[in-house]
Amino acid sequence: MALLTVRNLHARVAGKDILKGIDLEVAPGEVHAIMGPNGSGKSTLASVLAGRDGYEVTQGEVLFDGKPLLELSPEARAAAGVFLAFQYPVEIPGVGNIHFLRTALNAQRRAKGLEELDAMDFLQLAKEKSKLVQLDAAFMNRSVNEGFSGGEKKRNEIFQMAVLEPRLAILDETDSGLDIDALRTVAGGVNALRSPERGMVLITHYQRLLDYIVPDKVHVIAAGRIVRSGGRELALELEEKGYGWLGLDGGKKATAEARR
Amino acid sequence: MSTETLQELTRRPYAAGFVTQVESDTFPPGLDEDVIRRLSAKKGEPEFLLDWRLKAFRHWKTMREPTWQAVTYAPIDYQAISYYSAPKQKPVKASLDEVDPEILRTYEKLGIPLHEQKLLQNVAVDAVFDSVSVATTFKDKLAKAGVIFCSFSEAVREHPELVKKYLGTVVPYSDNYFAALNSAVFSDGSFVYIPKGVRCPMELSTYFRINAAETGQFERTLIVAEEGSYVSYLEGCTAPQRDTNQLHAAVVELVALDNATIKYSTVQNWYPGDAEGRGGIYNFVTKRGIAHRAAKISWTQVETGSAITWKYPSVILKGDDSVGEFYSVALTNHMQQADTGTKMVHIGKNSRSTIVSKGISAGRGQNTYRGLVKVLKSAENARNYTQCDSLLLGDKCGAHTVPYIEVKNASAQVEHEASTSKIGEDQLFYCRQRGISQEDAVSMIVNGFCRQVFKELPMEFAVEAQKLLGVSLEGSVG
Ligand SMILES: Nc1ncnc2c1ncn2[C@@H]1O[C@H](COP(=O)(O)OP(=O)(O)OP(=O)(O)O)[C@@H](O)[C@H]1O
Ligand SMILES: [Mg+2]
Numbered sequence: 001m002a003l004l005t006v007r008n009l010h011a012r013v014a015g016k017d018i019l020k021g022i023d024l025e026v027a028p029g030e031v032h033a034i035m036g037p038n039g040s041g042k043s044t045l046a047s048v049l050a051g052r053d054g055y056e057v058t059q060g061e062v063l064f065d066g067k068p069l070l071e072l073s074p075e076a077r078a079a080a081g082v083f084l085a086f087q088y089p090v091e092i093p094g095v096g097n098i099h100f101l102r103t104a105l106n107a108q109r110r111a112k113g114l115e116e117l118d119a120m121d122f123l124q125l126a127k128e129k130s131k132l133v134q135l136d137a138a139f140m141n142r143s144v145n146e147g148f149s150g151g152e153k154k155r156n157e158i159f160q161m162a163v164l165e166p167r168l169a170i171l172d173e174t175d176s177g178l179d180i181d182a183l184r185t186v187a188g189g190v191n192a193l194r195s196p197e198r199g200m201v202l203i204t205h206y207q208r209l210l211d212y213i214v215p216d217k218v219h220v221i222a223a224g225r226i227v228r229s230g231g232r233e234l235a236l237e238l239e240e241k242g243y244g245w246l247g248l249d250g251g252k253k254a255t256a257e258a259r260r
Numbered sequence: 261m262s263t264e265t266l267q268e269l270t271r272r273p274y275a276a277g278f279v280t281q282v283e284s285d286t287f288p289p290g291l292d293e294d295v296i297r298r299l300s301a302k303k304g305e306p307e308f309l310l311d312w313r314l315k316a317f318r319h320w321k322t323m324r325e326p327t328w329q330a331v332t333y334a335p336i337d338y339q340a341i342s343y344y345s346a347p348k349q350k351p352v353k354a355s356l357d358e359v360d361p362e363i364l365r366t367y368e369k370l371g372i373p374l375h376e377q378k379l380l381q382n383v384a385v386d387a388v389f390d391s392v393s394v395a396t397t398f399k400d401k402l403a404k405a406g407v408i409f410c411s412f413s414e415a416v417r418e419h420p421e422l423v424k425k426y427l428g429t430v431v432p433y434s435d436n437y438f439a440a441l442n443s444a445v446f447s448d449g450s451f452v453y454i455p456k457g458v459r460c461p462m463e464l465s466t467y468f469r470i471n472a473a474e475t476g477q478f479e480r481t482l483i484v485a486e487e488g489s490y491v492s493y494l495e496g497c498t499a500p501q502r503d504t505n506q507l508h509a510a511v512v513e514l515v516a517l518d519n520a521t522i523k524y525s526t527v528q529n530w531y532p533g534d535a536e537g538r539g540g541i542y543n544f545v546t547k548r549g550i551a552h553r554a555a556k557i558s559w560t561q562v563e564t565g566s567a568i569t570w571k572y573p574s575v576i577l578k579g580d581d582s583v584g585e586f587y588s589v590a591l592t593n594h595m596q597q598a599d600t601g602t603k604m605v606h607i608g609k610n611s612r613s614t615i616v617s618k619g620i621s622a623g624r625g626q627n628t629y630r631g632l633v634k635v636l637k638s639a640e641n642a643r644n645y646t647q648c649d650s651l652l653l654g655d656k657c658g659a660h661t662v663p664y665i666e667v668k669n670a671s672a673q674v675e676h677e678a679s680t681s682k683i684g685e686d687q688l689f690y691c692r693q694r695g696i697s698q699e700d701a702v703s704m705i706v707n708g709f710c711r712q713v714f715k716e717l718p719m720e721f722a723v724e725a726q727k728l729l730g731v732s733l734e735g736s737v738g
Contacts (some may be wrong), residue, residue: 073692090690100694
């Protein structure tokens with residue numbers, strides 16, 4: 001059974017229709033890449049899946065593990081195993097990174113009827129996982145994302161994912177703003193988390209990421225629809241020929257394509 | 261953010277709102293010289309104190325209630341208030357066993373066990389019930405260190421020379437309307453004396469509880485720290501839930517002699533009134549300390565209760581190299597109004613002050629920071645740093661910042677930073693996406709906002725303060 005099934009998803013934000021019929025199926029163990037021009041709806045799809053306020057689903061359905069996802073609160077989705085690495089991770093002044101993450105993990109564990117981890121056990125776990133993305137111990141004690149560089153914020157997202165061990169990870173442009181070394185580190189972290197039970201959706205603009213994390217499938221979104229799906233070679237072709245190749249010369253043509 | 265959770269969070273009932281059934285000895289409402297004489301006689305006070313009270317009363321009658329603060333309330337009828345209410349029991353307690361068990365139960369219900377064997381280690385407690393101190397714990401241990409910690413009335417009886425020497429030296433009875441009223445009618449409070457060079461072996465703590473209806477509470481606290489001594493003092497307050505307003509007009513005077521340190525922490529949780537603004541305590545408080553050479557006075561306050569808060573804990577930095585600090589969290593919810601801040605008056609050379617104020621407004625609460633930094637000509641190289649942050653939860657509340665800065669010495673450095681933020685939808689969603697419930701997320705964000713202040717509080721108080729903000733424990737605060 002598919003881990004994630006998105007059927008004919010339409011969503012609107014601020015009175016504007018953004019998603020206009022998305023279909024997507026991610027099986028456990030699969031990594032899907034989603035590409036597409038700026039403003040085409042990639043982050044919107046991620047937000048709808050994670051349950052952000054203000055996004056109104058007007059049609060379609062989403063199943064997670066065969067169960068309807070959209071009726072759950074964001075925290076319930078998280079506990080069910082949906083993780084979103086944010087395109088723009090948020091700063092929370094005064095709240096320690098480690099405290100934040102322990103609260104999150106224990107909230108999820110509680111929701112699953114598991115025992116909470118005490119401070120010592122958690123620290124042990126955090127230490128182990130931080131190695132995966134080479135996040136310095138100093139970051140643990142700083143406030144959540146406060147004063148982190150762009151790259152550090154992205155690494156912190158992957159660190160959180162490593163600790164929370166989601167079933168489905170949606171990574172929204174986690175590669176943007178990373179230098180080459182950081183990209184390698186982050187990709188290494190993501191690869192280490194690939195597993196037969198876990199599905200991943202990578203939103204990216206760059207084929208480069210896919211050199212490091214080799215996807216099973218690549219989709220192109222334009223104007224709120226998936227206009228092309230294929231294997232890894234689709235990304236390479238896109239890189240070579242640009243969106244124009246798909247008849248998607250930026251937003252306008254994309255809309256035209258989507259309407260056809 | 262969705263306002264529902266905020267409303268839920270901020271609509272929690274007031275847990276300390278119960279009434280204790282005890283027989284009390286209460287004066288009928290009304291105030292004149294005769295009432296003051298009876299009050300003074302009841303307490304067996306020496307002549308000098310009665311004289312001082314009467315002078316204060318006569319002065320008070322010439323004064324007008326202040327109107328400059330950014331709060332509004334129905335006029336207070338000072339003749340409708342009873343100026344003395346004491347639980348009926350033997351006036352002097354040889355031990356806790358003689359305290360009315362109902363009163364002991366009250367404190368236990370509030371989470372303040374007075375039985376010494378059950379007490380948290382290293383906190384001595386003075387409990388003030390209505391106007392009278394009912395119990396002081398750990399007296400013997402303190403006495404061994406030479407520390408005096410007792411009710412104000414007892415200090416008047418046992419140490420009149422100290423009271424006479426320091427009473428009114430920091431807050432004269434003529435200081436302001438509410439201080440004058442307090443000076444005339446104060447009924448009890450706490451007294452602390454730390455001898456030269458002594459580091460007080462434990463935290464001292466007073467819990468104030470208003471129980472009786474239609475009474476005012478007017479307590480007076482005096483702390484004297486002799487040269488090179490140290491004391492940390494905690495103050496907590498609660499009151500039953502009633503739909504009439506009750507007046508609380510306290511005065512706190514701190515004297516830190518050369519090289520002494522006084523750390524004064526407050527968690528104020530007087531009944532705030534209901535969601536429509538019915539009832540609640542009117543809290544008009546004058547708190548001030550004087551810091552002599554290289555002395556340090558640090559005020560930390562967490563103000564979550566009261567319908568009206570009018571309070572400006574201040575430091576007169578009289579001595580060279582003296583230090584003044586003010587760390588404040590003020591939360592206003594529903595119809596609560598707070599006008600609070602501090603005054604730092606720099607007189608001594610190299611005197612330094614730090615002000616960190618965190619205002620949180622929710623519901624229709626109004627929160628004003630009002631602060632004065634005054635650097636006199638004599639205060640060569642004085643330094644002040646002020647930081648005022650406001651956090652808004654919802655869009656019907658308000659935050660205001662009113663800083664006054666007066667600098668008469670060009671070598672002074674005065675720095676002021678201010679910010680206002682709304683609790684971010686982005687922050688909330690980020691937390692929730694990680695599995696944290698919205699309610700816990702709000703608590704966590706608010707706690708983070710207050711962290712700079714909470715870390716100044718002694719551990720037990722920090723925990724209590726967090727709970728008070730409707731918050732799950734944030735382990736890193738201490
Ligand atoms: N809260 C909002 N209010 C108004 N418009 C919005 C909102 N959120 C998204 N949009 C609009 O929806 C469209 C899709 O935005 P989205 O962020 O999903 O694009 P994206 O594909 O992630 O783009 P990028 O590659 O630049 O990250 C854009 O036109 C954007 O302006
Ligand atoms: Mg995006």
